[in-house]
Amino acid sequence: MTTTFALVTAGVTAAVPAQGDEPAATQLVVDLGTRTGAFRGAAGGALYGLSDEGVPSDNTLEPLRLTTVNQKPPAGAQHPNGDALSVAPSFFRNGGKYIQVNVQDMYAQWTYENAGGAIPCNQVCFDNYMQKLAWVVDQVKNSPYADRIVYVPFNEPDGIWYNTSTGNAAQYQTRMAALMAHWKAAVEYIRANHPGARVMGLNDATFRARNYGDFLTYARDNNVLPDFVSWHQLESGSLNPAGGNYYRTNYRTYRNLEQERGISPIPININEYGGNRDLTVPGQLIQYVAMFEDTKVDAGGKAYWTAAGLLGGDVVETNKPGGGWWFYKMYADMAGGDTVKVTPPAPATLDKLEGIAVIDDDRRQARILAGGGPSADFDVVVGNVDGELFGDKVNVTVSATTWSGQNSDAPPPVVLRDVDLVPENGSLTIPIRGLGVEGDGGPNVDQMSVYEIVLSPGGAGTRQSVDLPWRASYEAELATVTAGTVQTFGTPSNWNAAATSGTRHVGNLTQNTSAVTFDVNVPKAGAYKLGILYANQTGQPAQQVLTVNGAQAQMVDYQATLNFQWRTRKDVVVQLQAGANQIRLAKSHPELGTAVGQATLDRIDLEPASTGPVTRDYEAERSQTKGDVTYEYDQPKQSEAGFLTLKRGGEAMFTVYAEEDGYYDLEFRHNSPGKPGSVTANIGLDRRAVDGAVLRANPGGGAFWKTDRHRLFLSAGVNRVTVEPSGPTPVRLDKVSVTRATSGPRPVQVIEAESAARSGSAAVDNHGYASGGKFVGWIGQGPQNRLTLQVDADKAGDYLLVVRYANDERKSGHVYNADIISRPLDISVNDGDAKRYWFKNTWSWGNWWARGVPVTLKAGTNTISVYNDPANGAKAQGCPAPCISELDSQWAPNLDRFDIAPIKVG
DSSP: OOOEEEEEETTEEEEEEOOTTSOOOEEEEEEEEEEEEEOOOOOOOBBTOOOBTTBSOHHHHGGGTOOEEEEBOTTOSSSSSOBHHHHHHHHHHTTOOEEEEEGGGGSSSTTOOOTTOOSSOOHHHHHHHHHHHHHHHHHHHTSTTGGGEEEEOOSOTTSTTTOTTOSOHHHHHHHHHHHHHHHHHHHHHHHHHSTTOEEEEEEESSOOHHHHHHHHHHHHHTTOOOSEEEEEEOSGGGGOTTSSSOHHHHHHHHHHHHHHTTOOOOOEEEEEEOOTTTTTOHHHHHHHHHHHHHTTOBOOOBOOSSOSSSTTTTEETTTEEOHHHHHHHHHHTTTTSEEEEEEOSOOOSSSOOEEEEEEETTTTEEEEEEEOSOSSOEEEEEEOOOHHHHOSSEEEEEEEEOOOOSSOOOOSOEEEEEEEEOOBTTBEEEEEOOOOEEESOOOSSOTTOEEEEEEEEOSSSBOOOOOOOOEEEEEGGGSEEESOEEEEOSOGGGTTSOOOGGGEEEEOOOSTTOEEEEEEEESSSEEEEEEEEEEOOSSSOEEEEEEETTTEEEEEEEOOOSSTTOOEEEEEEEEEOSEEEEEEEESEETTTEEOSSOOEEEEEEEEEOOSSOOEEEEEGGGSEEESSEEEEOOOTTOBTTOEEEEOTTOEEEEEEEESSSEEEEEEEEEEOOSSTTOEEEEEEETTEEEEEEEEEOOOTTSOSOEEEEEEEEEOSEEEEEEEEESSSSOEEEEEEEEEEOOSSOOOOEEEEGGGSEEETTOEEEEOTTSGGGEEEEOOBSEEEEEEEEEEEESSSEEEEEEEEEEOOOBOOOOTTOOOBOOEEEEEEETTOOOEEEEEOOOSSTTOOEEEEEEEEEOSEEEEEEEEEOTTHHHHHHTSOGGGSOTTOOSBOOEEEEEEEEESEEO
């Protein structure tokens, strides 16, 4: 049969056959007619993914629909943050189901202090452990979250105190016997002292049939089977069908071990997965998640190799999404459907094309995620497309998210195609092509990307025009390198080195002659956005000299990064001529002198500079919904495939992206029956009602769709915008369009920290990258050392206080963990009760980041006091004082500037 990609033009469907002389494309086959179970959606968790209350932000948690995360016990000394009971409020209010607690993280060192000094752990060692276990159980069972905590008694016992990975048979028997006796004693203690508690194990670093077979036999015979079985899948062999640690093989082997022993299937949790080469890279992560979803296990989750509070590296700063975050958002959007059979190409090695697909009868949608294969074009072949569900035409939208670096935020997925297709014999063939990136050459599909395909009923409404801008990428290692070193990272054999574009970067650019020179070609003369993917481990901002065509020269400033492998992005606008150009990044320049510090270079990206604000459309039928909501596809003038009908108790939540803090115009396209002008729905922002932000009924006799506009202050990164009916009348909601406000009212007050009133030890200091060159530090160790702002408000209401700060307090940690510390700030408005907020580590005292916090002001003059009173710690976390780490900082972050703005204008 001829493969077709059908395009709709002026309402006519035209079949475009593939060229007969082209080689057959690689195919990923999706069978919508073969269902494989309810979508589980439990693979998005992370070990130490949360570090403190609000770090990462609620905005980054709720849209991911997380099931579980893995944290340390109350007051655990292994890391300075991440206490399970401290992060529990934010995790559970955003929909989380259970938190795992690694009991042994009570110890300060890895591989955990062995009080008896023997392998296996002797009685002295175990008595010491049991004292700590008793403490943990006492804290957890008396907390408000007792029924949602799962104990992990031992972490990687195939190493640590037992070393049951040994190949010596006699040693193994001795060590396994000790471990099993200790497992029994620990589990019996937990269940006796915390009735109803759940436990997880064996939790080995590497699955071995020998260990798990013996474990199951012993646990069955001694009535101490776990509630969850867990192990880790860390190194690249986890993805390799030909290797010895392939997850699918391990899964089948484990289930056979249960069956052989007459044990009913126990839920599985892969509670650590992925190496640094995998984390933050959508095309790597989908290879794990597809396997976990196919076998219906929880994965809670991504390994902890770097720093806490990042959801495994997918959240940048506190509220900004990376490319990996958008992949997990795509995955979360599959909730509510049934998974269907996906057949990837024959898997022979690692780094292979994988896919996940669901069909949702209530929504009349199918969603497919695909990616991870070699850099070559592929087709997604969708079979058994039900005409009764989708109609004669099927709307197909293809989007992509790709790697954005370890510490660079990413905009929402790029829409590549939006068309109506006519199935042939119930089948569609959808070619997948990349983002059209030119530059160093190579296939079109991006191996680091994940592609999302959404199928919906077609034929009605309008389709968005997809006109992708010209883009090009150039690898630093393929450019002309002078006095620098090309280094390789993130390959299968070097799986725990950080991911790198092209697996290489250029480092050691430390000599005065060091430079990387890129030869680039652009289609026409004009302004271009130059994105520089770099790393800077110096601990302070660094510089390089940027020269364009040997003439334009300027210093480019680079924020510090976590280390020399952690890449982030710096954007600069440059003027280029049509055709060939030369872009040079160097250590020095005859006129500008020598740049400060150093940076490694990974890649540069080019695209035409924006000429105005970008408008992003968020379709209602693709939002996250709950309650009484129906999906409809029958309005000729609807935007895209369909719209929602929200009834009383129904809600649509849009995850809205903002490039930076500021005002945005949100246009809500809807149809709301009722008395003209009456309120039909309320709009919320970040789970707070916005006074005056409502939808109103359509005027009689008007057009079917009406637009209400509201100007709201959004935080840089992601924001949750909700729409809920205000009464019994249903509201039809079509889309929300969001545009950065560049004119009109934008009432933002700016207060430099050094201009505010200081008390106690608070003092002004200098830093060249601070706003105005100054900041205020030494706030903390009690409320007497504070900063007080005077804020005039035209009217009473809700405001956002954006705090620009720096914080690089750390504990001297492990070689692979930064052990960063968040610093808290108590904020009191008009001498009211203080509310505590945590400010994540910024990697450097010279990086100035921002976090917005809501405040309510009265009309007229207000005072806002900021300080750090350690006595507020336990109260703020909502748990007894012992659940707060003794390493909680007594200092506030260094404070640079405050922006205060009403949430809504008009």
